[in-house]
Each structure stands twice: as structure tokens, then as C-alpha cells.
Amino acid sequence: MAVGTSKRNGGQPKVKAQTPSKALPVTLLSGFLGSGKTTLLQHILKTEHGLRIAVVVNDIGAINVDASLIKQTHRLTRTEEKVIALQNGCICCTLRGDLLEELLRLAELEQFDYIIIESSGISEPEQVAETFDKRLAEQMSAVAGGPEGLDEDMVKVLKRLKAAGGLEKFARLDTTVTVIDAFTIYNDFETDDMLSSRREDVQPEDERTVSDLMVDQIEFADVIVLNKMEMVDTKMRARIRDLLSKLNHRAKILETSYGKIEVREIINTGIFSLERAQTGYGWLQDLHAMTLRQVRGCVAVNGKKVITPKPETEEYNIRNFVYTRTRPFHPRRLFKLLHDKFIMQLEVPDDDDDDDDEDDDSDSAMDSDASSSSSDSPSDTDMADDDDDPLDMPPNATILRNKRASPIFSRLFRSKGEFLLATRPHRAGEWSQAGAMITLAGGRPWFCTLPAEQYMTGDAEVDRLVRFDMENGGEWGDRRQELVFIGEGLDVRGLEAVLDGCLLTDEEFGAWEGVMRDGGLDDGKRVEKMQELFDDGFPDWVEDGELEDGDGHDGHDHGSHAHHHRH
Structure with missing residues (x-):
């Protein structure tokens, strides 16, 4: 099957009307830029494992796999990111519309055994995983009514999901995988780099940091692929494994070089559980x-x-x-x-008061450096007598x-x-x-x-x-x-x-x-x-x-797991 670069271009089979006979299992693959995630994908696409796998990526050019090397049973497609904010616009109620469309399309084709989603190097895996949450169906009626800016195709997809009883009828998240660069992991814990300084696809106003995202990806994983092990000595290998096991007690750790792993270690494991992942840090x-x-x-x-x-x-x-x-x-x-x-x-x-110069100065100082600002240290009035x-x-x-x-x-x-x-x-x-x-x-x-x-x-x-x-x-x-x-x-x-x-x-x-x-x-x-x-x-x-008007968000955690740790 030829490599595809679009979801709905010419030659694609017509979407069927009925719900698929079974939900396709999905592996979500995360990893920071340079970790070896692309090399791992190349390995999967070229390996004999007896499965028909569809791989969905954000940037098909980055994969750079010759079509002739891809097994004829596989398909490589890309998505154009569509983010749909639901009630209150909170993170836990934000849909990856591009993934919904692609997952439904692949499931309805009934030509594949498995889907691998290569998450963007700047994506937080939990946000993508929440797209599969069963509670998503409860939000469908409001969204399917056609929120402002939602295109007609997406409204149809959401209505289809609602009628079928949710995404679980089409696809289910099976395994979350994070690829870590063994050679750079300690350096990434010591950097002050913002994501925007390393990636051209990150908006300057994005205040996330390299270390924060790396920890998010480690803590949410069912499987951690520790790559580039040929570049570290035996003692460092043991130190890294020990650190990862403390950050994520439940994850299986696979050591590898050049992304060469047994493919079945990360597919059809059946180990993903959103509740377990959100309480497993x-x-x-x-x-x-x-x-x-x-x-x-x-x-x-x-x-x-x-x-x-x-x-x-x-x-x-x-x-x-x-x-x-x-x-x-x-x-x-x-x-x-x-x-x-x-x-x-x-x-x-x-701060909505544009006329308050002092507040503007303070806010701009904070905005100019997302990591810190002296304007946010104890106030000037408090410090005037304490030089x-x-x-x-x-x-x-x-x-x-x-x-x-x-x-x-x-x-x-x-x-x-x-x-x-x-x-x-x-x-x-x-x-x-x-x-x-x-x-x-x-x-x-x-x-x-x-x-x-x-x-x-x-x-x-x-x-x-x-x-x-x-x-x-x-x-x-x-x-x-x-x-x-x-x-x-x-x-x-x-x-x-x-x-x-x-x-x-x-x-x-x-x-x-x-x-x-x-x-x-x-x-x-x-x-x-x-x-x-x-x-x-x-x-x-x-x-x-959201603490006051939590209706419609039952069980969701709006940005903090700390206050749910007793649960």
C-alpha cells in the first residue's frame, strides 16, 4: 500500500456507514526531539512482525522512510493539528480533532490490526490520551451542536461518535510509550531552555520548559524506551534506570540502541489505563x-x-x-x-487595567522571561528598607x-x-x-x-x-x-x-x-x-x-493531580 500524505485525497476508500466490528488498539509514542523516536518508527515500519500497522504522525517529512522499504501491509499518514476546546476551555476537555478524524477513518477501513500515533515532540501525552477517555461521549451533545469555528466535517465526526457511544467503539488506547535519550537526560534536567528555544513549531509565548515536558513524558508512560545506550557506560546506565524507576514506579524500561526493540514489547500489551496512569506518578x-x-x-x-x-x-x-x-x-x-x-x-x-503603568511593567517583566522576574520577588515596598x-x-x-x-x-x-x-x-x-x-x-x-x-x-x-x-x-x-x-x-x-x-x-x-x-x-x-x-x-x-462550577467535569483533574492523591 502506497504511503499517504493526506486523509481525504483522491483514491482513498469511501468511508463506511457502520460502526467497525472491533475497536483498533493504539500505541501513543512520545519522546523529545533527538531522543530517537523517528528511528524507532523506522524500525517498526521495516520489521517483520505479522501485523498490519497504520502510523499517524504530525510531520511525515521527519520520518524519511523510502516507500519501497515500508511493508506493503503498513500505511504512513500525517495529520494537520486541529484542537477543539470544550466546556470552559480547560486542558482536560480539549480534543485533538485531527486524531478523532483519522482514528475513525482508519477504523472504518478495517484494513489494519493496529495504530501507532507518533505524538509531536512537544506534546504532553496525557492530553492526547484524554482524547480516548470514555467520558468524552458525555461532552458530545454540546460539541456536536456546532461550536463557533468548528468545520462541518468535524461536526459530523462528533455526531457519529456520540451516536456510536464514544471513541471506544472505534479505537482504544493500548500502550503509552516514551523514548528517552540516555546520553542527554541528565543535561536536560539541568537546562533552563524553554521549548520555544529548541523548536521552530513552538509559539514564543509557550512557557513550557524542556525539563517539565521530559518529566511529563516519563511519568505518564507505560513503557520507557531508553535509547542510545551505546553512548553511556555501565555505571551511567544503572544510574539512569534507577532514576527512571523512581520517577515512574510502574513503567517497563527497555534499553536499546538505534531504536531496535522487539515490536511486541510496545504493542498489544493491554496495559494502559487512564486512571492508573493519572495516579501512577x-x-x-x-x-x-x-x-x-x-x-x-x-x-x-x-x-x-x-x-x-x-x-x-x-x-x-x-x-x-x-x-x-x-x-x-x-x-x-x-x-x-x-x-x-x-x-x-x-x-x-x-491584568485588565491597561492604564496601570506599574502593573504593566510588572507583567511585561514576567512575560519577557517566562521563567522568572524580579518584579515577582517580595514587593518593592516590602523591600525598601531592607537593602x-x-x-x-x-x-x-x-x-x-x-x-x-x-x-x-x-x-x-x-x-x-x-x-x-x-x-x-x-x-x-x-x-x-x-x-x-x-x-x-x-x-x-x-x-x-x-x-x-x-x-x-x-x-x-x-x-x-x-x-x-x-x-x-x-x-x-x-x-x-x-x-x-x-x-x-x-x-x-x-x-x-x-x-x-x-x-x-x-x-x-x-x-x-x-x-x-x-x-x-x-x-x-x-x-x-x-x-x-x-x-x-x-x-x-x-x-x-472550575472548583466552583465543576458540573459536567466529573472525575476530571484540572491541572493538578496533587489534590487527588488520596483517591
């Missing part, structure tokens, strides 16, 4: 394991103890631990600890040098979780660090601020864990610091000490509790009082409207 599993041991009474909980995951052989000294405390962080001291050792990505609310400690953010190159030189943070590859700021007692902060980059943003409301019916699930085991969080915090409920750290040769006690140094002192904590107990204050006034007591130079957290 290494850091999330560490939190869950720690909580189960706490609930079962295996660990004394006093708010001042490092809880490590279950003991493992640490031959190559890649280790992980969970930092838990019930006392809030002082915002200024936390900022001081992090601002010159990590490139900080801080949440900045949209010795301005906490201005250094240049990125200086931050990278500082991190590499730090005995505490130099080999910290990943940290993730929730944190409690003294000045923001009603809402959890989300902490996400990958390599030199760290993102601190607003997350869920603490459960203790909500009516029980909004967070109790009816699942006895889940609700037991939630109740444990609430009871463990005593008067202050589930408010806490709960952060997982994964690194090589980590000085756990040293890391614990510097984080403890950011907590409120006894005197400060007494003042904080006094404000919290003042029944004459509403939430707004209480926050104002806290800000008078403790300098807070972090930008305001964007209010998450």
Missing part, C-alpha cells in the same frame, strides 16, 4: 504509600518527622522521601530559600551555577506536592519542580474549608484517608506541607533542615493561630491580617473557577 505513589502506612499505625505521626517510602536497595543512591509538616511556611523565607537556586515560574493573574536582602532574582545562568554548587539541591531532579503559606490559609499551593525549574501556583481549597459533601466520595477507603488528613491536622484540618523529593545522593537531613527553617517560628505560629481563631474576621479580613504579619511577595493566585 512516582511522587504520587510515594505520597499514597506514606499515608497508608500512617493510617495503619506503622509510622508515628508528630508533624516533625521525615517519612520515607518503603525501604529499597539504593545501590546507585537515587532516593526519595516525603517531607510533611502541619505548620505553615513563612512566604518570605520560602522565597529566599528558592529564588536563587531554582528558576521560578510564578502564577501571574491577568541588604532585596531577594532580586539573579540571571538564569547564575541560578544554574548556584543549583549545581548547592550541597542540598544540586542533584534534586524532581519534587512535587502541596504546601501551606501562612498568608494563604484557605488554599493549598501546588509545588512542581523538574530539574532547575520550579512552579509554585494556587491549587485546591483545603478540604477543611469546605462542606463535607464536597470532598467525601462515598468510597470507604478513600474517605478514610481523607478523614485521617483532617484528624492529623487537628484544629487546622488537612492544611499541611506534603512534598515528595526525588534525587541522587540527597542530603535528606540537610534538606529537611532548610525547609524547617522556612516554617513559622513558635512566636509567629502563635500569632498565626490567634488570627485564625478570631471569630470576628471574615476570610478576606483574615488574609489581610496575615499579610500584615508576614511579608508575602508572591503574585496573587488565579482563582480557579
